[in-house]
Amino acid sequence: MTASLRAEPLRIGIVGAGIMGRGNAVALSREPGVSITACVSRTRASADRLADEIAGRGAPRPRVHDQPHDLFTDDAVDAVVITTPDHQHADLVVAAAEAGRHVLVEKPFATSVADADRALAAVRSAGVIGMCLFNHRWVPAYAQAYDELGTMGDAAVAYARKNDTITVSTEMINWAAHTTSAWFLSSHDIDLVSWLIRDRVVRVYTTGRWGVLRGRGIDTPDAIQIHAEYERGTVATFESAWISPASFPTPVDSYIGIVAEGGVIQLDRQAENLVVARPDGLTYPRTLLQRVVHGVPAGAYRDAIVHWIECCRTGAEPLVTLESSRDVTAVLAAAHESLRTRQPVDVPPPAEPSR
Template sequence: MTDKLRIGIVGAGIMGRGNALSLSGRADVEITAVTSRSESSAAQLADEISGRGAARPAVHADLEALLADAAVDAVVLTTPDDVHGEMMVLAAEAGKHILVEKPMTTSVAEADAAVRAIREHGVVAMCLFNHRWVPAYAQAYELLAELGAGAVAYARKDDTIFVPTEMLSWADRTTCAWFLSSHDIDLVSWLLRDQVRRVYATARWGKLRSLGIDTPDGIQIQAEYSRGAVATFESAWIYPNTFPTVVDSYVSVIADDGVVQLDRQKESVVLAKPDGYSYPRNMLQRVMHGVPAGAYADAIAHWVDCCRTGRQPLITIESSRNVTAVLEAAHQSIETRQPVDVTMLADPGAA
C-alpha cells in the first residue's frame, strides 16, 4: 500500500457522493477510481472530486474494470441494497478492502458467501452502520453497562414519502425494514450486547402500491434476544413531506436498573422560514468550517484507519451478516405469519 489508501467508489448516487465528500478531504486517502451504472453520473462525480482540489479519478465502465485497476486498494460500495453481495465477493477475491453501505446484503446466503470470501482473502471489510458514531448513542452504550440486564427496547425509524417516491428509484427492490430498521437492529443489538434469536413481523401495503411502487408502507418486527430481552423495530416511509425532518428516529432501552432514551427528531437546531418549519439534521452528515464532519465521516475514518493498520473494525462483517439474518427472518415471518428462528454467526467483536 502507498502512503495513501487509494479508493474506488462504486455508485455515483446520493450515497456515493456522500462517501466521496467524507473521503475527499482526508490527507491519508486518495479517490483514484469511480464507476456507476451511468457513465455520465460517474464522470460527473469524478469532476466533483477533482473540483475539490484532488486529482481526477479514473472513470471505469464497470466494477470488473475498477477491481482490475492496480491503483485501487479499497472499494466503497454505494449501490442499491440487493446487489451488494456479489460485489463484496468479487472485491475480496481481488484483494480490495471493502466499505459497504447498509444493509450488508438482502440475503443470508449472499452474506455468508461474502463473509467467507472476506475472511479467506484477509481483507478489511465493514458495513457502514454509522449510528454507532453518533455521540449520544456511543454514550448510551457506556451508560447501559451500569444499568443491569437489558429488558425491553423500542426503535422507530420512519421516513417521509419523499424517500421511496423521489429519492430512491429502486424502492420496489427493497423495503422500509431493509432500508431503515437495519440501522436500528445493528444499534440495539450493540446496545444490548446480545443477538436476536427469534422474530415475528407484520407489514402493511396500501399507499405506495397505489402509487405503483410495490413495497410495504410500514413494517413492525418483534424480536426476542438470546438472554431474554425483547425489542420492537418499527419502520415506515409514508410520512407526509410536510414533516419537519425526512427521518423520524427514536430509540429507548429499558434495563433492570434504569432506562436510556435517544430522540433524534430534533438535533439542536430549529429553523423557521416563511415557507416552512424544519429541524436541520447535523449528527450524521455536516460540513463544519469547510470540513466534512459527523458520525458518517467518523465511521468512514475508522474504516480507513483499520484498512491502514489491519485492525478489526468496531462493526465486524459477521455482526452485519447477523443483521441481514434478522431481516430475512422478519420477511419470512411476514409471508408465513409465524415466528421465525434466527441463525447467528459468532461475532469476533462481541463484548
C-alpha cells in the same frame, strides 16, 4: 494480490454514484492521506458526474471505469467503497475481496443469509479489511448510551423507530420496489440495539401494511413492525415506515428507547439541537450524521469511514464486524419470512468467527 497496508495514501475506488456514493466522496474529499482514484456506476454519465464533482473539490479527477471488475483490478486502487442498491452488495463485496481490495459497503451487508455468508467468507479468505457502514455507532449520544447501558444490567424492553418521509421512497431512491422500509431503515436500528444491549436476536414475528406506495406503482410495504426476542430475554420492537408527508420537518423521525434492569435510556434524534423557523414552515436540520463545518466534512458518517481507513492501514478489526453485520441480515431475512408466512421465525445462528 492482497492490498498492502500503506501509511499513505490509501487509494480508494467508489462503486455507485448515487446519493451515498456522493456522500462518501464528500466525506473522503478532505481526508489527509486518502485519494479517490477511480469510480464506476450503472451508467458512464453518472460516474463522470461524480468524477467531475470530486475534481471540483480540488482533488485529482479519478479515472472512470465502465464495469466494477475494471475498478477492482485497477492497480491504482487499494480499497473500495460500495454504495449500490442493497440487493447488489454481496456480489460486489465478493468480487472486490477476491481482487484483494479492502471493502467498505453501505448497509445492509446483504439481503439474504446465503449472500451474507459467502461475502463474509470471501473477505475472511482474502485477508482484507471489510466493514459495513453502520455509521450510527459513531453518533456521540449512541456511543455514550453504550457505556451507560453497560452499567444497567440486562435490558427488559427496547423500542426503535425510523420513519421516513414519502419523498425517500418515491423520489430519493428509484429502487424502493426492490427493498422494504425494514431493510432500508430498521437495519440501522437492529445493529444499534443489538450492539447497545450486547445481545443477539433469536426469534422474530413481523407485521406489515401495504397501500400508499402500491397505489403509486411501487410494490413495497408502507410500514413494517418487527417484534424481536433476544437470547437473554429482552423483547424489542423495530418500526419502520416511509410514507410520512413531505411536510414533516425532518426526512426521518428516529428514536430509540431501552428499559434495563437498572435504568432507562432514551435517544431522540428529532431536533438534533437545531430548530429553524421560516415563513414557509419549521425544520430540524440534520447535524449528527453528515455535516460540513467551516468547509470540512464532519459527523458520524465521516467518523465511521475514517475508522475503516485506519483499520485498512493498521490491519485492526473494525468496530462493526462483518459477523455482526451478517447477523443483522439474518434478523431481517427471518423478519421478511415471518411477514410472508404470518408466523414467528427463528433467526439462523451466528457465523463462526474465522479469525
